[in-house]
Structures are given as structure tokens and as C-alpha cells.
Amino acid sequence: MSSDVRFIDFKSDKQPTWCPGCGDFGTMNGMMKALANTGNDPDNTFVVAGIGCSGKIGTYMHSYALHGVHGRALPVGTGVKMANPDLEVMVAGGDGDGYSIGSGHFIHAVRRNVDMSYIVMDNRIYGLTKGQASPTSREDFETATTPEGPKQPPVNPLALALSAGGTFIAQSFASDAQRHAELVQKAIEHDGFGFVNVFSPCVTFNDTDTYDYFRDNLTDLAETDHDPNDFDEAKDRIMDADAEYQGILYQDEDSVPYHESHGVTENMTEIPDGAPEDATDLVREFY
Template identity: 80%
Template sequence: MSSQAHFTDFKSDKRPTWCPGCGDFGTMNGMMKALANTGNSPDDTFICAGIGCSGKIGTYMHSYALHGVHGRALPVGTGVKLANPDLEVMVAGGDGDGYSIGAGHFIHAVRRNVDMTYVVMDNRIYGLTKGQFSPTSREDFETSTSPGGTKQSPVHPLALAMAAGGSFIAQSFSSDAQRHTEIIEQAIEHDGFSLVNTYSPCVTFNDVDTYDFFRDSLVDLAEEDHDPTDYDQARQKIMDFDNIYQGILYQDNDSVGYEKRLGIKEPMNEIPDGAPEGAMDLVREFY
């Protein structure tokens, strides 16, 4: 790379169609800044996205990208990284896309530990389909499809990630631009699968989980005596459902990405025989 990219290099010429004030603007800006700050460029970056308000983020960012089907962004990201380990792979999704129809893929992506970053725009509602409750909606959340509350316990994605053996588990807030960017930078630099659950308020359909709510509720771990490499301490924070934390809750500094453990060192299209060592083992595992 001849010169470091600026975050504006990651902006496409497509104008986002998100609602004015949507938290996804801040989420995307932090992703672009983090990619530039960690020395990446559009030429070595691949963005995978699924369905939902977050799904078109690859259209709004200037890089290689694929806008896939609902809940299937993580398998695509896995395939991209294993086919070309030189790419910086970032997967973007929403709480519905990732923790509902995509929940099975989420668990296995966490445990497999491929070196990629998963940014989930969690607004605790289905925004694209006009305001139904999502997997992370609170139990008393009233919507058109749950007028008396959801009557369901919400999914706790950080706890799911830890139970699946996650090596990097973090949470951010799209409106806290500097911290959000810093957290994603550390996720990118981590060797293995990185989850960044990002609170990204929906200003149109969710008048409960608002910007003010998260500003008043978030506890920043940068201001706490928290050691993310201490598994027991991380587990206590992650299982503390009464508080909402921002920062890196857990990080395994000894993590090694799955593609490295398989011995995949080069892009598949640059290897004469067409398959790196370990590729058939990968095919057998998936199919």
C-alpha cells in the first residue's frame, strides 16, 4: 500500500436512504474510520451484509461488497476470508438478521473463529419491516405485533458469544463516535472472530431505546477497573444483564484465526492446483 487511506476513501457515491437520524450513519462512519486507521484500503476490504436497514451498507461504502440474503452474511464472510486471507473482511448486520434467522450461523462463526469482524447494528426492533419486535427487544416492549409486550426474554448476544467460545466480545454505541471507532479498530486488529454489538437507535419505530436512553444507561468499561483478558471477570460483566456496557468485555490474546490453523496462506486463485492445504478438510466440515 503506497499511502494510507483516508476514511472518506471508503465512502461510495451512493446516498444512504436511511431515515434522518438513524444510528446506522454513526455505525458506518466508525467502520470506515476504523478501517482507514488500521491501514486498510478499499482495495483490500470486503463488506458482507444481509437483509434489514443495515443490509445496504456495502452499497454506501466503497470497497468490495456483497449484499446477501437474510441471515446469511456470516457464511459469505467466512467463505471470502478462507478464499482470500489477504482481505480485511467485515460483516455487517442487524439484531434481527444476526440473532434470529442468522442465529445458527452466528454461533458457529463464533466458535470457528475465522479472522473477521462482525458489526451488529442493534436497535432492538425490526425497522425495515415497519416496527415489529426483534430478538433483542425487551419483554415489555409494545409494538404493532406485541401490543401487550413481547412476553419473551430478550436474546443476550454477548452471552451467546461467550458460551460459543468467542475470542473477542465487545459493545459500542453509534453516537459515541470516538469510542465506537476505537472499539472497531481493536476488533479489526484481533486475530480471530470479533463481535461488536453496536447500539444503533431506530428513530422512526423505537421510541423507548433512544439515544438519550443509551447515553444515560451505558457504562463505559474504559472508566471501570476491567481487564478484558480475565475470563472470569469478563463473564461476570457479560452476565450482568442489569447494566449495559460499552467497550471490550472479553479478548483472548492467544487467539489464532481459523484460516491460519488450517494453513491457508494465499488466495486460492493464486495457487496453481486451485486448492490450499486443508481446503478439503474445510469442505468436509461444512458439507
């Protein structure tokens, strides 16, 4: 690993096909910066993505990567990290990928607390399928499949994470490049599952949750007296449906990552040319 890795080294030569102005550009740039700032390089980094606009990120970044099926990027990342703890594993997704089809995996990944980061590009809309309601869409958000709005409350991903025992829960805004990169970096550095929900506006299909909306309504926790180690304070802020926060909502300083709680620290990729030396003991167990 060289110390002079720059964020540009994590960029592939493939031009993104995201719409001009898409929040995902800023989200990705912040991820690349954070990876470079934490001393990683493309050869020791594994990026996993699912399906949707967010899923394309593996193509636009340069690292080891898997672009998997819809909603199941977190289990893939879990397997990668367990098999080779030396790798930096970053999982990317969208609100549909992570909070709808993949919501089951999300809460269990949070519970497991594997030492990896999960960056969700939340645009509160299904973009790639051209504008249907997502699990984070507002109750009255009208789309082709929800002409009167979903008429059900949006999923609160931060609350899901907190209730599942999350040890690092943050939120950022793709347009606030510096803060976003800083928060992703903190997620990488966190000893456990670092989760960042990123407001990543869809300029084509969502005219409600826009750049302007977030600029006007976002409160940066760094400018408040918020204590991220205070669970109750985090809970109150997360459950406040009227507020939009940027910053670390909650961080458990005593987080014990999966590899420590389960003793999974060995690189599993090297194996002998034949059966393990004492494998005959396994046969003897059956006498």
C-alpha cells in the same frame, strides 16, 4: 495499498436512505474510520451485509462488497476470507439478521474464529419492515406483532458469543463516534473473530432504546477497572441484565484464528491452465 487512505475513501457517492438521525450513520462512519486507520483501502476490503436497514451498508460504502440473503452474511464472509486471506473482511448486520434468522450462523462463526470482524447494528427493533419486535427487544416492548410485548427474554448476543468460545467481544454506541471507531478498529486488529455489538438507535420505531436512554445508562468499561482478559469478570458483566456496557467485554489474548489452526493461508484464486501437475497420482489411487 497506499498509506494516505482516508475514511472518506470508503464512502460511496450514494446517499443513504436511512432515516435522518439513524444510529447506522454513526456506526458506518466508525467502520470506515477503523478500516482506514488499520491501513486498508477499498480494493483490499470486502464488506458483506445481509438484509434489513443494516444490509444497505454495502451500497453506501466503497469497497468490494456483497449484499446477500437475510441472516447469512457470516458464512459469505467466512468463504471470502478463506479463499483470499489477504483481504480485510468485514461483515455487517443487524439484530434481526444476526440474532434471529442468522443466529445459527452467528454461534458457529464465533466458534470458527475466522480472522474477520462482525459489526452488528443493534437497534432492538425491526426497522425496515416498520416496527416489529426483534430478538433483542425487551420483554414488554409493545409492537404491532407483539401487542403485549414479546413476553420472552431478549437474546443476549454477548453471552451467546462468550459461550460459543468468542475471542473478541465488544459493545459500542453509535453516537460515541470516537470510542465506537476505536472498538471496531480493535476488532479488526484482533487475531480472530472480532465481534462488536453496536447500540444503533432507531429514531422512528423504537422510543425505548433511544440515544437518551443509552447516554444515561451506558457504562464505559474504560472508566472501570474491568480486565477484558478475565473470562469470569466478563461473564459476570455480560450476564448482568441491568447493565449496558461500552468497551471490550472479553478478549482472549491467546486466540488462534482459523487460518492458523487449520493451515489455510494460501490465496486460492490462482490456478493452473490445466489439471494440477501431479493430478495423475489421483487416478493411480484408484488402482
